[in-house]
Amino acid sequence: MLKKIKVEFGEGKKLNATGDGFTAGTDLPVDKGGEGSAPSPLDLFITSLATCAAYYARNFCESKAITMNGIALNVEYVQNPETSHISKVNYLLTLPEGFPEKYKAALLRTIDLCTVKKHLINPPAFELELV
Incomplete structure (x- = not known):
């Protein structure tokens, strides 16, 4: 069974992945150029x-x-x-x-x-x- 996750590029270093009815966001820590707003x-x-x-x-x-x-x-x-x-x-x-x-x-x-x-x-x- 083929499953898919779509990644959208957010502001700065933020990413949002969606698939099967969920959304998971990521960001980078401040010392890596992100805002530290997500894992x-x-x-x-x-x-x-x-x-x-x-x-x-x-x-x-x-x-x-x-x-x-x-x-x-x-x-x-x-x-x-x-x-x-x-x-x-x-x-x-x-x-x-x-x-x-x-x-x-x-x-x-x-x-x-x-x-x-x-x-x-x-x-x-x-x-x-x-x-």
């Missing part, structure tokens, strides 16, 4: 990894009738200042006291199924063309 494309990428993992965590908990109260997920990453490439992504999952011990390892395995992360492990082909 940078790289921030949006990391956000995609984080929210994908959280999606899987929520689905797991819902399937086991476990409340999401007290569950938190944070993502830290290491970025090379010269290349801007990310060398490490660390998911920090906080579980509330009383979270069932028998589900902890299964929850981590489920989060590891994140579709966005799997695209990094098995990347798609990229093509550029002028139209």
